[in-house]
Amino acid sequence: MTWQRYCDYLTGVSSVGLTLDISRMNFTDAWLEEMEPRMQKAFSDMAELERGSVANRDEGRMVGHYWLRAPEIAPLGLGPEIEATLAAVKKFTAGVHAARHYTDVLCIGIGGSALGPMFIADALGHPCTDKLRPWFLDNTDPDGIARVLAQLHGRLERTLTVVISKSGGTPETANGMALVENAYCNCGLDFARHAVAITMHGSILDRKAIAENWKGRFEMFDWIGGRTSEMSAVGLLLAALQGLDIDGLLEGARLVDAATRHPVTRSNPAAMMALMWHAATNGRGERDMVILPYKDRLLLFSRYLQQLIMESLGKRLDLDGKVVEQGIAVYGNKGSTDQHAYVQQLRDGIDNFFVVFIRVLEDGGSRLELSPGVRTGDYLDGFYLGTREALTGNCRQSMTISVPRVDARTAGALIALFERAVGLYANLVNINAYHQPGVQAGKTAATGVLELQAALLAALSDEPQTPAELAAGDSEETAYLVLEHLAANGRVRKTGDSPSASKYSRVPN
Amino acid sequence: MTWQRYCDYLTGVSSVGLTLDISRMNFTDAWLEEMEPRMQKAFSDMAELERGSVANRDEGRMVGHYWLRAPEIAPLGLGPEIEATLAAVKKFTAGVHAARHYTDVLCIGIGGSALGPMFIADALGHPCTDKLRPWFLDNTDPDGIARVLAQLHGRLERTLTVVISKSGGTPETANGMALVENAYCNCGLDFARHAVAITMHGSILDRKAIAENWKGRFEMFDWIGGRTSEMSAVGLLLAALQGLDIDGLLEGARLVDAATRHPVTRSNPAAMMALMWHAATNGRGERDMVILPYKDRLLLFSRYLQQLIMESLGKRLDLDGKVVEQGIAVYGNKGSTDQHAYVQQLRDGIDNFFVVFIRVLEDGGSRLELSPGVRTGDYLDGFYLGTREALTGNCRQSMTISVPRVDARTAGALIALFERAVGLYANLVNINAYHQPGVQAGKTAATGVLELQAALLAALSDEPQTPAELAAGDSEETAYLVLEHLAANGRVRKTGDSPSASKYSRVPN
Secondary structure, eight states: OHHHHHHHHOEEEGGGTEEEEOTTSOOOHHHHHHHHHHHHHHHHHHHHHHHTOOOBGGGTBOOOGGGGGOGGGOSTTOHHHHHHHHHHHHHHHHHHHHHTOOOEEEEEOOGGGTHHHHHHHHHHOOTTTOSSEEEEEOSOOHHHHHHHHHHTTTTGGGEEEEEEOSSSOOHHHHHHHHHHHHHHHHTTOOGGGGEEEEEOTTSHHHHHHHHTTOSEEEEOOTTSOGGGOTTSHHHHHHHHHHTOOHHHHHHHHHHHHHHHTSOOGGGOHHHHHHHHHHHHHTTTTOSEEEEEESSGGGTTHHHHHIIIIIIHHOOSBOTTSOBOOOOOOEEOOOTTGGGGTTHHHHHHSOOOEEEEEEEEOOOOSOOOEEETTEEHHHHHHHHHHHHHHHHHHTTOOEEEEEESOOSHHHHHHHHHHHHHHHHHHHHHTTOOTTOOTTHHHHHHHHHHHHHHHHHHHHHOOSSOBOHHHHHTTSOHHHHHHHHHHHHHTTSSEEEOSSGGGOEEEOOOO | OHHHHHHHHOEEEGGGTEEEEOTTSOOOHHHHHHHHHHHHHHHHHHHHHHHTOOOBGGGTBOOOGGGGGOGGGOSTTOHHHHHHHHHHHHHHHHHHHHHTOOOEEEEEOOGGGTHHHHHHHHHHOOTTTOSSEEEEEOSOOHHHHHHHHHHTTTTGGGEEEEEEOSSSOOHHHHHHHHHHHHHHHHTTOOGGGGEEEEEOTTSHHHHHHHHTTOSEEEEOOTTSOGGGOTTSHHHHHHHHHHTOOHHHHHHHHHHHHHHHTSOOGGGOHHHHHHHHHHHHHTTTTOSEEEEEESSGGGTTHHHHHIIIIIIHHOOSBOTTSOBOOOOOOEEOOOTTGGGGTTHHHHHHSOOOEEEEEEEEOOOOSOOOEEETTEEHHHHHHHHHHHHHHHHHHTTOOEEEEEESOOSHHHHHHHHHHHHHHHHHHHHHTTOOSSOOTTHHHHHHHHHHHHHHHHHHHHHOOSSOBOHHHHHTTSOHHHHHHHHHHHHHTTSSEEEOSSGGGOEEEOOOO
């Protein structure tokens, strides 16, 4: 019964050895048939997208991540640009490797400019054999930045710094760059001689890199979104510098692309995965997606997918302007580790999730037998099978993506599979997967906070004043919170204990 | 209006500078009053627990993590045991530090024996100043284990290995230990001379450590659960070896314990937090909890809390044996990084969550001004305030825990705050927070898989056979999946392409 269902619905991409097993999800053939016209529309719109339609209508942009691994299908003569950038990445990398000067590479970026590179660096890298050792600054936390820079102390001269920002103006990235530039300068080093920019032509970062004659500049294309930029220069440069197989990465993605643009739903793993997401969440995000790869190297995949899926699907309006408040929450780390953390809840507790297991068939590592015929990898796979079974036993849904091993090809394949599934699912629920309008609100509010901080600092005097007095009409609560932060860092003097009794004055020079 | 609400409901523990702001959560005074009798019952049951009642009834165990930081209140004369273990940790550590032999410490453990130590090691450690460098094996992935061991190559003689397992029989931990022991042996080193066990007296691990005369042995108390063991030897030994301030950790927790066992709901931050969880999730886990600390050092706190909260609350039955399928899903990484990942969905998408922000007032790191009066830490705090405001603007709920800095005291305080909130919340929804009956099902199923594997390996012959033939009555599907794993690792020979056409035979010698 389960065996028949397993065989009936197994799909995959045989050229990369990837399979998708959906037999433990709740759906019927009748429902699949009912969804078929919508899936055909999704295929058709996807084909338009790949032909260069302005699929991200709100931003008036094309959506071109599939072209990155198949430049020959790119429209409008974009193919040569893609090929030129890839060639430039390889040439630059070959030069760096040949010179044998650099030992470390520091990436400064956030969101789509960090999550892909971090995932790939950890999934495919090896600290003992990487050609350059990768480091990341992905925040504007001065303490976090200091901790990374401390580890590069004395090695900055041998550290290449790659600054990644599509717009060139991402504050976290700009701030990280400012501190790093300062650190090079404090060592008597010329930052520009060690710096590489990945950004859109003409951005503020691009202009800085040109003006200062940086060591390298690579283009981020307008038609590539941050969360689908791993196979642009954003992801490829770091991977190549680290010594990873970027051709394999592109090849794996290209093979999955070829298989998943094929408009036959039943044999298309991306389409079947999108349908399962729909079935499990009622097309409204009513269940969370738990990503559970049974392989340490895939630990960061769930963080990568959090962005890809939640930023793509978490939308207020549908394409007709109707309020829909869509999305699917994503979390997870790795198995079997997470079995000792939260699988208790998955098995016994609230049924508000479905699991996407990722199974890796080849064990790698030591073949030591723990007892006759039993190795550590048998336990890992046994725990996967056992947990899958235990979840089914309590009517909890799961599906399984299986790959032969974690290498560049399968990593590219996994990324491409989810990219396609996200695009198809977004079409099924009629939303734009390619913009992120909600991110602006927080940034705008933060800008207001920094303006308020400037006003508060200017309004301080030797006389203690209340937040309300200093705020002069702005939010008293926000003023108080900003003043507390300034006081904690010795930048204003505070008297009074409770929020309502607090007063602030200038710090004497 | 918001300011008044902020002031009215602010609670905290002033001795550690911790505050909890719940003003952006949806609740009314009338609801708080309605809940008050249930909260008083929770306080009363918690007092019983602290006095030594068998609060984990299903396992017939006391629940003693609060005693770890206040041995004087431990019942039944357990105080001296706690003090003796702490003294032993300090003495052992002092000896290791004084000898200046060891440079690295490798922890082998999983779940409650890894998540707390990993969180504290990252939150409080510094790669440049740690007395010993911490490493972790928290899985039975042979490739993952090999990658860690490769980095310790040539340094095993200077690596202390700590094996942590309460029962002593956790397979992932036992397997990791077997490979590590093998690695020491391959270097001509005596593993026992470098090994320390943390386990219950009399466990299989304890007996091994005694028989082989290991370098150290520390007790894991029967009345401490894995997910609340950070302030037992489990967490303290590694932290002490790393050079962290374990007295501060205990002191921070002790101060929060003192404040949060006080049965005045309105001034008790753990009680108010538990009530907010209830208000947001309708006491049934109807919203996920998103943990967003604005500080790189707190990145792993959400993984720690995933276990503490989901394994404690994710329960099928309530204390009366009624099926309730409880729980609260927990995820999150760090701000402002996550603003560039999934905050799009939080702000605009499905309203199925509430956020617990963690704000750290002191910036640390560089004080470099990016523009006059503006530092990187101002952006970090500005992004927190901006995102909080943007969420409120779309009626999304959040609360904020604020601490002055990340140090041993505040880390201990944060752990104690959540431990208490989990205990109180579990009481409000009438479940046992201290057992994990659902974990067994997966383990049992995994054991069955390993038995099936042995049977399959024994049944193989030179003649290709189908999974059904080899399984001899066991699940055909499971047999196929196990055989695929064996085939991928060269341990059986496979013919046929599709699942239904696959046959397997013995690998010729």
